[in-house]
Amino acid sequence: MSERACSCGFAVSSGDEVTDHLGEMFIPADDIAADGVRHAEDGREAPGRACLCGFTSPGAGALDEHLLTVFTPTDETGRDGRRHAACGETGVSCESRGRR
Ligand SMILES: [Zn+2]
Numbered sequence: 200m201s202e203r204a205c206s207c208g209f210a211v212s213s214g215d216e217v218t219d220h221l222g223e224m225f226i227p228a229d230d231i232a233a234d235g236v237r238h239a240e241d242g243r244e245a246p247g248r249a250c251l252c253g254f255t256s257p258g259a260g261a262l263d264e265h266l267l268t269v270f271t272p273t274d275e276t277g278r279d280g281r282r283h284a285a286c287g288e289t290g291v292s293c294e295s296r297g298r299r
């Protein structure tokens with residue numbers, strides 16, 4: 200993940216921050232995803248390596264991708280009612296992603 204911006208207009212200088220932004224927009228306060236399972240970093244394991252659902256990551260970063268995968272709705276609409284999709288790199292223009 201090396202995208203530089205979000206279709207809502209949010210822009211950052213590092214890809215990690217886009218992931219953080221998407222997490223803030225998609226992850227509910229109770230950490231319960233559409234599948235009814237609670238997904239959150241399991242603090243009993245190494246930081247950033249395990250999810251409460253049983254998922255374990257071989258390396259840093261994979262847990263963030265797992266959380267985004269389970270929490271991103273199919274229409275990519277966040278809790279604020281706006282559409283959020285990483286864009287700005289690999290030929291994905293923010294303009295095209297921001298329109299339905
Ligand atoms: Zn999980």
Ligand SMILES: [Zn+2]
Nearest residue numbers: 205207209283
């Ligand atoms: Zn956004």
